Amino acid sequence: MSIYVGNLSYEVTQEDLTSVFAEYGSVKRVQLPKDRETGRVRGFAFVEMETEAEEEKAIDDLDGAEWMGRSMKVNKAKPRENSRGDNSFGGAGGGARGGGNRRGRY
Template structure:
């Protein structure tokens, strides 16, 4: 399972996010997507932790919490879907 973290500051780093979630358990990975054209962070990220119980504790504690001047949106990440994006021809 992966955790979606939204409404992040554009100044956040992988290390910042990992540190915030490490309080709740072992962080396996952190991904902060960037805009393809500008290279700027997109304001959200994904965190994967070692155990489901750790992820649940982090979600419970951090959803709605103020961090780096923003109110976080934290929940279970939904599986990526193929939105098409092309012309379908």
Template sequence: MSIYVGNLSYDVAEEDLSGAFAEYGTVKSAKLPTDRETGRPRGFGFVEMNTEAEETAAIEALDGAEWMGRQLKVNKAKPRENRGGGNRGGGSGW
């Protein structure tokens, strides 16, 4: 499972994100998705930690906390939804 981190500063690097969460346990990965066209960060990221207990501690400590001038939104990441690519014509869908 991973942690969703929203409302991030656009100046945050993956190393910064990893460092902030390292206070609460072992960080397995920290990812900052970027915009396909501009390559700029999108203002949110995902962190994977070693154990669920570490994830819970990080979420409880950092949700609503101010970091780099922004109030963080931190919670368990939801599974990615299938956007159903392909049928963009808005047809009957059968």
């Protein structure tokens, strides 16, 4: 499981986030995506903690909390969608519903 942390200051660092979430348990990983062109933080992050109980406590306490001049949005991260914008598992189609890329025509 992973935690999504949004509405972050563009000045935030991985160390800042680790420090905040360490108050709720053992932080396994912090991912702070940056813009490819500018190298600037994109305003959101993903945090993984040792246990689900630690993650739940952090989510409950930090969602909506004011930090670095912003109100954080903290919740369970959702699985990433693929580049087509759906949750399919890839492949060329076929199977029981008929072939190919006939999206929405079942």
